[in-house]
Structure formats: C-alpha cells, structure tokens
Amino acid sequence: MDTLRGKLDRCAINTATLGHREPLHVTIDRIARAGFGGIAPWRHEVGAAGVSQIARQIRALELKVTGYCRSTYFPAPSAEERAANVQSNIRAVNDAAELGAECFVMVVGGLPAGSRNLSAAREMVSDGIAALMAEARNVGVRLAVEPLHPMYAAERSVINTVGQALALCRQLDPKNESLGIAVDVYHCWWDPELAESVSAAGSEARIAAYHVSDWLTPTTDMLLDRGMMGDGVIDLKEIRRLVETAGYSGMTEVEIFSKDVWWKAPPDEVLKCCADRLQSVC
Template sequence: MDVPSGTPAGTPTPGPGDPRIARLSLNQWTTREWSLREAVEGCVRAGLPAIGLWRDKVADAGLAESAKLVREAGLRVSSLCRGGFLTAREPVARTEAIADNQRAIEEAAALEAACLVLVVGGLPAGDRDLPGARERVAEALAELAPYAGAHGVRLALEPLHPMYCADRAVLSTLDQAIDLAEPHPVGQVGVVVDAFHVWWDPYLPAAIARAGERIASFQVCDWVLPLPADNLLARGMMGDGVIDFRSMAAAVEAAGYVGDIEVEIFNADVWAAPGDAVVDTLKRRYVTEILG
C-alpha cells in the first residue's frame, strides 16, 4: 500500500507544520476503526488541520462532546457525512427523510462543518422511474435549502459513480448535481467533487469550471482494479489506481476552490492497517500524487 508505481520510495512523510498539508483533511471513514476521539488525536499527532466527520461516529461520542473535542484540538470540520436518501415515494418515508436531514443540518451547525454531504438516494424498491426520483430530490431540496441557510449550513450534493445509481445516488455526474444546486443560493447548496466517483466523465473539466463557487468539497481516493465483490470497498490509496489527480486538482483550483482536500477511502485492507500508518501514507501520497 505504501509505494505506488512511479513514486520515489524515499519520499519523506510531511510533519506537523509542513505547509504542504495545510489543506489536507482526514475523512473519518478512512480510519474507520478509530473512534471520533482517536481520529481527532490521530489528526493532531500527524499535524493535519482538518477532519471530515460521520454522523454515526458523532452519535457514538455525543454531539456536544464531538464539537468540544474538535474545537479544543483546533481542527476544522471539512464535512459532515451524510444526509440525503431523498427519493422515497411513500409519504411517511419522505417525511421521515426530511426530518432526518433537518437533524443532520442541526448537527452540522453544531460542529461548524464546512458542509453537509448529501448522498441523494437510489430508486425505491420496484421503481424504475429515474427522472421521477431525481424530481423528488429537487422537491426535497426546496424544503431543506432554506432550513440549511437558516442554520448557516451548506448542503453539498455528491454525484456517485453510475454503478451506484440504482441503490445509492440517482445523481451520477457533476453536471446533474449542478443542475439541482443552481436554483438555490450558493451558500445554501453546493456540490462535491469526489475523484472516485467522477474521474471517468469526459465532460468533467467543463463541469468543474461550471461548478465554480458551487464546489463545497473536494474528496480524493483512487480507482483500483480489480473491483472487489463489494463495490463500496473499491476505493484505494491515491497512486494505487488509475486516476489523474493532478489535472483534477488543478481544475478544481482554477474553478476557485480554496477549501480542504479530504481523503476518503473505503477499503478493507486500509481499514485493517494501523491508523497512524494509514495517515502517514496518505500524507506522503497527497504530496506526491496530488501536489506533485
């Protein structure tokens, strides 16, 4: 996992205070076995300035305690994952989804998160109406965006790779996410550029430029082959796969994004490795594969 093809074996690990990692964030799911406290402490040891939090880990620690831990550690919260799953047709399920997203917005506000990531949901069981599902997402956003704005929270629509369209996200391209975001104020609804999900899109450079100030989060990990049986665990460490991160990062920067760059990896081997070793590796790979 440590040295990808073409990367010098002797690349030193950036230490605390290294200006090259001033925008680097650890998404909590990359070191899934760590509790929130352990992840915060790991970021501090590594000199990382930011962390991306997950709601289940926050719930385990308690919202007030989570906010206190992050604040006292001096970390930024680059994102809170996740809200969404807004495609239900049945009225009770739709009402429950809206209520859960409102709670997520309140949590993001308490954590002072830069954004609340929304994975919008797939097709309901037995449903084949893809345009209808996307329309229900748009209707839900019309309710949630003002609520987010009132709480000082920015929603961030995350398009997922098309292989997740049926069960997780009926938004598959960055352009589709921008289309849904544009009716709302920029401060209320933005988009996520997640390298794993959008690297394949031939229209990606133009979509990133179009997104501009709508970019609320930039997440990175690699696309590795062969894909595992569980395609949720197909994400690899940067440099282990096929994604051209440097050109994507340059496009995101040219679009005006100045926020944190978050490493989010779902991978059984990464999860099994010691957390500090994973963080050391991702710091080196961030420098060699993204900053160049």
Template sequence: MRNLQGRLDLCSVNTATLGHREPLSVTIDRIAAAGFGGIAPWRHEVENANVAELARQLRAVGLSVTGYCRSTYLPATSREQFAANIDANKAALRDAATLGARCFVMVVGGLPEGSRDLDGARAQVIDGIGELLQTARDCGVPLALEPLHPMYAADRAVINTLAQALDICAELDPEHAGNLGVALDVYHCWWDPALRASIARAGQDERLLAFHVCDWLRETRDLLLDRGMMGDGVVDLSGIRRSVEHAGYDGLVEVEIFSKENWWRRDPDDVLRICAERLQNVC
C-alpha cells in the first residue's frame, strides 16, 4: 500500500466536500494551493461557467481531474424522457473530455416517479449505459459506475453493490475495451460482506477507475448530508485502501464528504487542512 505521508499529490478533493459555496474557479485555486494533486468537479459548477477556461485553469495549476460528477439519472417514465437523459449525459461526457477527466461518474438513478418496477429500472440503466459507450469511447472518457448504498435504490441508484456494477461491466464490455469501469465510494460499500472479493475481481478485470473516501458516522443524522470526516466513524479506511491498491489501483484517493450541518459550515481552508491530515494519518 502506498504511503500517503507527504504525498498530497496522490490525493484529490471532490468539490462537494467544500459545499459548493464558491465559484469553481476559486475552489480550483484553493485546492491547488493546499497541495492536493487532483479535483473532482460537479456538473452544475462547470455548466454555469466557461468549460474551456476552467480546463486551462486546471492545467495551469497542475490539478488532474479524477472524475466528473455526475450523470443525469437514466430511468424514465417515457421513451422521450429516456432519450433526453441520454442526450444530457452525452453532452456531459463532452465537457468531461474538455476538462481532461479520468472518468465520468455514473450515479444511474432510481425508480421513475410513481414506479415500483425495480427490474424495469435496472433494465433501463443497462440500456442507457450501452447507448453511452460509443460517446465515452469517442471522448476518451470512461464511464465509472458508482454503486450506491441500498437505501438510495428508490431515488438515486438501482446499482447497489460493487458486484452488481461489475456484472453490468462484464455484460456490456466483455472485451475490456477500457470504456467502462467502477467508482468505489467507501460510504456506499463499506458494509458489503462481498466487498473484498468484489475489489479483487474489479482489479483482475481492470475496472477500478476511482476511489472515494469519507467515513460512516455511528449516529448518522442524515443519510445523505451527514457523512463523516475520515477517522470520525466506523469504516476501516486503511484496510479498504489496502485491498483497492493490492488489486492494482494506482489513481488518486479522492475525498468526498456531504455534510450540510458540519463540514459545509466550516472555513474551506480548515476543511482542506483537516482532509490532508486525515488522508495522511487515517487512510
């Protein structure tokens, strides 16, 4: 396992960690000044700005883009809406290419409004990913399927385990063309009894595209917006990273914390300082 001491160049900050309180151009400079090697921006920050100018700024400060967050949800109640969702994701992939993103993070969506058809939603997800593969190939930006904790199956993601995501990769990309893989976020996967076996499989199949860290608080107050800073919860972060890197992952370790009542209220530079400390001493 790599030693992160003094190696913030091996670490990335997902901009959600700072609460999206400042323009992305300011956040880019802040993260670079703190010594991190990478950044993962969100679409609403990019689409409201000049994408080409942001790309130039990122190159100028030497930040790599570890991922572009995130996809438009795929399942829909009509073919017209489904097609619109595909088009929105294709446009986002083109922006991801302009930014030089290492992957486009796919949070695939839950059940369409009013639906109880879980199998149907999952079928739409597979169809949608299949329709996006050629654009991903053309753009040179692989799709990274991010399984979310099962508590999000209704509204955010009907892909809920790493094994399930890998099964979809194997179905749609059996030749391992390099356009489809997974993003492993410890917040969503730490509980999975099959996690270590799935990580090993992902490494063997060369599917590990992104690795996100935070912590799960024992007394979580909000299942979406109360993630913990690394070391404040119950996740064996170093153990999971050891498995991920043993499986061959050599990308950056990305901090992603949603914390409306805690970390998003703090000074951004203090948040980055604490992220840096915990990455080097806890993860």
C-alpha cells in the first residue's frame, strides 16, 4: 500500500468537515487552494448556490466530486410519503450528474415514525433504491449505499454493515450496473466481518467511496463528535490497506462532524490538520 504523503491530489474533503459555516463557493476555493484533489458537497449547500454555478466552479478548479451528499431517507409511514422521497432523490441524482459526481451517497433512513418493524423498514429501503436505479443508470450516476453504525439504526439507517450493503447490491443490481457501497471507517471499524466483507465488495468492484475520520474515546455525541484522524482508536492504515487491496483506487475522503472542536476552528487550520493527518496516519 502506497503512502499518501505528497499525494493530496488523491484526497478529498467532504464539506461537512468545515461545518457548513461559509458559502459553498468559498469552501470550494479553500479546498482547492489547500491542494486537495476532490470535494464532496451537500445538497442544501448546492441548492442555495445553484447547481450549475457550483458545477462550473468545480470544473474550473479541476476538482473531482467524490460524492454528492446525501439521499432523502426512503422509509416513511405512507405510500405517498415514500413516493415523494423517491422523487426527491431522483432530483438529487440529476444534480449529481450535473456536478459530475462519482457517486450519490445514500444514507437510507431508519424506522418510520411510530414503527418497531425493522424488517418492513428494510423492505422500504430496498423498494426505494429499486425505484431510483433506472434514473441513476439513465444519467450515469453510481448510487452508493453507506452503511451506518448500528447506533443509528432507529433514526438514520437500517443498513449497518458492509455485508448488509453488499447483499442489498447483489439483490437489486446483480449485474453491477449502478449500485455500490460507500465505506466509512467511522461506521464500520468495529465490524468483526469487515475484512471479509470489504474483500467481497472489492472483488465485485462495488466500493464507490472511502471516508475517513476517527472514533474518540469517550464519544460525547452520537452524531457530532467525530475525531480528526489519529485522535481516536481506529486503525486507519489497516482499513485503507483492506479497501485498496480489495481493488478500490479512488480518493480518500475526510468527513468529520465535530461541533465542539473542528467546527469551531478556523477553516484553513482544519484543512491543514486534515492534510497533515492524511499523510501521516492514514
């Protein structure tokens, strides 16, 4: 496995890492000036600025869009709401195409309000993704299921392991035409079957994105206390070795949610630390 030292062009910044504190065009310029090769923007930022304008800026700066974040959750109490969620995602997939995104990241959703039926929620996810695939193929955008840590199963994602995501991909897209997986170390580092699942996903060319951060001990917030790489307990070099040995050759993308630390630090300081840690501990 090659080191990332001197290879920031192989690394990307998810704009959430900077806390969405500035207009997106400013954030894009910062990331490009810092020497990173890629960016992963969020829908609300792109919508506020205008997708065509942002697409032009990204192309002018020769940045890759490693992923477009993120899907509207698929499960909902009524058929009408589920259909509306699919339509929302169809619009986002078209925006992802205009941005030239390498994938549309899908955080699939948890249990609908008032439900305790986990199996039904997973069926809603499967049905929702299936309804999205034709549009994704039509506009040439790869869909990427991002399994989330089990602590998010109730609210954010009923898909919680790489193995689960791979089974869903095989079920819905057996020919591997449009459906892959986003592997995020924060969500999967604990999985005792991670090595086998990543190897299997890679052998089928299903790994569409790779995200890094760190797991702090203790973690004080389930969502907004991710650590900078090297500040926690994740063996980042080992997981990148697994992913790249499995065949992934895309960018390493930093995605950190940190309301009390990194979202309060000056953006250029955050980017400098990301650059240092990518080249030393990832």
